[in-house]
Amino acid sequence: MTNNNIRTDGRPTSSLRPLACELGTLQNSDGSALWKSGATHVLASVHGPLAPRLVQQERQEAVVSVVIKSGNSSNAGSDGSSSAPTYEREWEHLLTTTLSSAIVLESYPRAVIQIVIQILSADGSILAACLHAAVSALLDAGVELHFLPTASTCLIHNEESNDHVNATISLDPTAMEEQSAGTLVVVTTPDSKVLATHTSFVNESVGTLLQCCAMACRAGPAIIAFWRLVLEQKATREDLTLWAS
Amino acid sequence: MADVTMTNADADPKLQNSNDLVQWKEVTKQMNVLLSKKLTLESYWTRQTRPDGRLLSQCRSLSLTKAVLRKTTNGSAMVSLNATRVVVAGIVLQVGRIIVPNGGGDVNVTVSSASSTQADYTNLQSWLERTLQETLDLQQLIISPTHAFSFQIGLQILNEAAGNLKDCCLLAALAACQDTILPETTSTMDAKSSSKQSGIVYAKPVDTNAKIQRRIQLPVVAIPLTLGLWTSKSEDDTTMEWIVDPTRIELQHGCVGQLTIVLDARTNRILQCDLASLKAIDPTMLALAVRMAEGRAKELMQQLI
Numbered sequence: 001m002t003n004n005n006i007r008t009d010g011r012p013t014s015s016l017r018p019l020a021c022e023l024g025t026l027q028n029s030d031g032s033a034l035w036k037s038g039a040t041h042v043l044a045s046v047h048g049p050l051a052p053r054l055v056q057q058e059r060q061e062a063v064v065s066v067v068i069k070s071g072n073s074s075n076a077g078s079d080g081s082s083s084a085p086t087y088e089r090e091w092e093h094l095l096t097t098t099l100s101s102a103i104v105l106e107s108y109p110r111a112v113i114q115i116v117i118q119i120l121s122a123d124g125s126i127l128a129a130c131l132h133a134a135v136s137a138l139l140d141a142g143v144e145l146h147f148l149p150t151a152s153t154c155l156i157h158n159e160e161s162n163d164h165v166n167a168t169i170s171l172d173p174t175a176m177e178e179q180s181a182g183t184l185v186v187v188t189t190p191d192s193k194v195l196a197t198h199t200s201f202v203n204e205s206v207g208t209l210l211q212c213c214a215m216a217c218r219a220g221p222a223i224i225a226f227w228r229l230v231l232e233q234k235a236t237r238e239d240l241t242l243w244a245s
Numbered sequence: 246m247a248d249v250t251m252t253n254a255d256a257d258p259k260l261q262n263s264n265d266l267v268q269w270k271e272v273t274k275q276m277n278v279l280l281s282k283k284l285t286l287e288s289y290w291t292r293q294t295r296p297d298g299r300l301l302s303q304c305r306s307l308s309l310t311k312a313v314l315r316k317t318t319n320g321s322a323m324v325s326l327n328a329t330r331v332v333v334a335g336i337v338l339q340v341g342r343i344i345v346p347n348g349g350g351d352v353n354v355t356v357s358s359a360s361s362t363q364a365d366y367t368n369l370q371s372w373l374e375r376t377l378q379e380t381l382d383l384q385q386l387i388i389s390p391t392h393a394f395s396f397q398i399g400l401q402i403l404n405e406a407a408g409n410l411k412d413c414c415l416l417a418a419l420a421a422c423q424d425t426i427l428p429e430t431t432s433t434m435d436a437k438s439s440s441k442q443s444g445i446v447y448a449k450p451v452d453t454n455a456k457i458q459r460r461i462q463l464p465v466v467a468i469p470l471t472l473g474l475w476t477s478k479s480e481d482d483t484t485m486e487w488i489v490d491p492t493r494i495e496l497q498h499g500c501v502g503q504l505t506i507v508l509d510a511r512t513n514r515i516l517q518c519d520l521a522s523l524k525a526i527d528p529t530m531l532a533l534a535v536r537m538a539e540g541r542a543k544e545l546m547q548q549l550i
Contacts (some may be wrong), residue, residue, distance in 0.1 A: 089371045090519075097502075097521040184518070193525035199517045201379050203465075206535045209515060213528040 007177070013170040016219065017125075021132075021230045023140040031141020035133035037172065039123035044133035046141040049111030062108035066095045068130060070119040090198070091127055098187050098196050099134060104144040113143065124174040125153040127185050127198060132223065139231060147189050150223040151196075152216035156204055157181045167208045169215055184209070186216035190224060286499035290475055290486070297492070304470075304490040304541060309416060309548050311424040320425025320461075324417040326407050333401045334417035336425050340388065341395040350386025350393040352377045356414065358402035366402075372519075373400075373414055376507060380467040380516060381422065388430050396422070408493035411505050412469045419467060420549060427459040466510040466549055468542035469517075472534055473500030476524050485526060487534055489541075502526075506538040510546035513539050 006012060017038030026032035029045035036042075049062055068088040095117075103113065115137065117130045128151035135148060155173035157180070159166050173183065182202035187195045194213055277284065289295050299305070305326045314321035318335035325331060341351060354373045356366040377398070386394040398421065400414050407413075473491035477484050487504075488495055496503060502522025509516055515535060520526075 087371045087375055089367050090375070093368050094519075094521050097523060101523040101525070189525045191525070194520065194528055194531065195522060195525045197518050197520040197531075199515075199519060200375075202518075203509065203514050203516060205514055206532050209518060209535070210528055210532060213531065 007170060009174065013168060014215065014219075016172045016222065017174075019223070019226050021136050021226070023136060023230060023234050029137075029141075031137045031139070031143070033133050033136030033140055034120075035129055035136055037125060037129050037132070038174065039121055040125060040129045041120040042126070042129045042133040043118045043120055044130070044137040045116050046113065046134075046137045046143065047116070048113040048141075049108040049143075050114065052110060052112045060109050061105035062103065062111040062113050064096050064100045064103060064105075064113050064115065066092045066099065066115045066117065066134070068092050068095075068117045068119070070122065091130065094127075094187075094196050094198060095131060095134060098131065098149055099138070101195060102135070102145050102147055102149050103138065104146055107144050122175065124176075124178050125172050125185075127151065128153045128172070131187065136227070136230070139227065140234075147191075148224050148227060149187050149189060149195055150216075150220040151185055151187045152219045154184045154186065154212040154215060155181050156184060156202060156208060156212070167204060167211070169208070169212055171215060171219055184212045186213050188213075188216050188220045190220065192217040192220075282494060282498040286495060287475075287477070290488070290499070291477060295488075295495070299490075301486055302489050302537060304544075307413075307416070307545065307548075309420045311420055318421075319428070320421045320423070322417050322420035322424055324413045324420075326409070326413065329407055330403045331407045332410070332413040332417045333403060334414070334421040335399050335401075336418075336421045337397045337399070338425070338428065339395045339397055340392055340430065342391055343387070343393050349383030351395040352381065352383070352398065353395065354398045354400065354418070356400045356402065358405055360405060369410060369414065372411065372505075373398075373418060376415060376467070376469075376517060377418060377422075380419075380463075380465055380507070382462065382464045385462060386427075392430075394427065406493055408496060409471050409490055411471050412490070415467070415469045415507070416545070416549070419463065422461045423463060423549070425461045427461065463549075465512075465516060466542075466546055467507050467516055468510045468538075468545050468549065469505060469507045470534075470538040470541045472504045472506075472537065474502035474504065474522050474524065474526065475500055485524070485530060487530070487537065489537060504531075504534055506534060508535075508538050508542045510542040510549070513542065 011017070020036040022034040024032060025034045025043065026045050029047055031046040032044065034041065034043050052063065068091055070088060099115065115134050117134055119126060119130070131149065131151040138145060152171055153173060155170040155177055157168045157170065159168060170177065182204070183200045184202060185198040187197070189195055286296070290301065293301055295301065308325045310323045312321060313323045313333060314335050319338045320336040321334060323330060323333045352374055354370050354377065356370050356373070388394065398418050400417060402410060471490065473488040473496050475486050475488050477486065488500060491500060501524045502520065504520045505517065506515065507517035508514065518531070
């Protein structure tokens with residue numbers, strides 16, 4: 001990073017990588033989405049609400065199930081180096097809890113909503129991309145949501161100057177940036193509240209933690225605005241396709 | 246949830262009197278509360294107390310006992326909550342090749358219990374491996390440029406009902422690491438290169454009577470604290486409270502979220518902050534939880550050092 005807080009790829013510290021999202025990528029699922037954040041590509045598919053097995057019929061609301069799959073060959077960074085180990089089981093638990101709070105579960109009694117997430121290409125900020133891909137797939141499937149949860153990955157880089165340690169926080173780091181410092185993933189709601197957090201190799205004060213939460217709350221509306229654009233494009237495309245004479 | 250309902254109450258001639266009917270409904274409601282774990286817990290929490298008599302911000306007394314399995318492990322420890330033995334951790338050191346260049350040793354965690362199947366603890370195992378890799382200095386496990394020790398940590402859960410397995414397992418694993426003595430090693434010569442470093446490396450038996458014993462050094466004193474999140478709905482608004490050191494029943498039936506904070510007790514810096522909740526919280530609640538974790542770290546630091 002240069003002295004003007006510009007990163008090696010030319011982005012300022014508070015800038016996200018270019019986003020892209022394709023809805024309805026898979027034909028065999030009720031909803032699907034391909035989420036691209038820079039070189040990180042994640043594919044999510046939603047199946048359901050489905051009829052549950054016998055043991056789950058007593059539940060008065062839907063049950064959310066999340067499975068994350070990542071291929072070994074896809075875990076290479078942008079420079080070809082091996083990435084840090086991933087912890088898909090923990091991420092599955094975090095995403096299950098987050099999406100269970102976002103989905104209107106009471107609308108789908110005695111049902112199961114299965115979400116399968118495939119990491120196609122990993123170049124940093126994978127957990128956030130997984131959440132965004134899952135939410136995009138739920139929007140494509142038409143599942144009712146209370147709110148749109150957004151996730152931001154904060155890279156915390158400590159610099160020593162004049163006997164003080166200053167923490168510089170960068171949003172949406174790449175895999176190479178993540179190898180050099182700790183990260184904090186913050187999941188926020190549109191009303192600037194925190195729904196989930198996940199840390200990796202951090203050693204920070206509570207002030208830095210609150211700064212990361214504040215940055216994540218500021219980045220959330222940008223991602224929600226992006227989803228609006230994606231859905232408007234999908235509606236326009238379907239309108240042209242269905243009603244074309 | 247147990248649901249006691251009225252059946253044929255209005256048709257019973259004995260309950261025609263309206264006062265009896267009201268009393269009957271009140272008794273039914275009280276029975277509903279007693280039979281429902283969630284309502285029972287909330288009836289305690291609204292009075293700022295818990296079924297075991299603790300305050301909402303009060304932890305159970307925790308004791309660490311090291312070297313409980315001297316003969317079969319390189320290091321071991323046991324954690325007890327309120328005199329109830331919860332977890333036993335044992336460490337076995339194995340010699341392995343270094344896979345990652347400039348990398349250190351490796352950590353593998355296995356969690357088991359007599360009552361549950363292995364699949365129930367996958368999440369806990371993954372969390373423990375990640376936390377130990379982040380808090381331990383794995384470079385001290387290096388034997389040679391090609392070989393390093395591998396930590397094989399086995400955790401046996403003795404009493405799952407006590408709950409708060411994350412805190413107990415991590416403290417037991419760290420205490421067992423502190424109890425571990427690194428053995429001396431020897432290596433055979435490689436016939437092709439005539440170099441000891443490319444031969445086979447063996448670990449010698451540990452001599453407990455030796456004057457100099459190389460123990461694992463902990464670069465940070467990692468103290469965890471798990472909190473449950475409870476939301477209480479009143480007529481005016483919804484308030485949120487942290488339930489410190491929750492039991493298994495409290496987490497499963499009363500709490501809507503769980504937060505685990507791991508602090509370095511020497512510097513009070515946050516090593517880990519993992520929150521998963523069905524209800525969103527204000528960031529100031531996180532700051533409050535960190536303050537509680539600082540108090541816990543100060544309390545437990547003497548036991549771990």
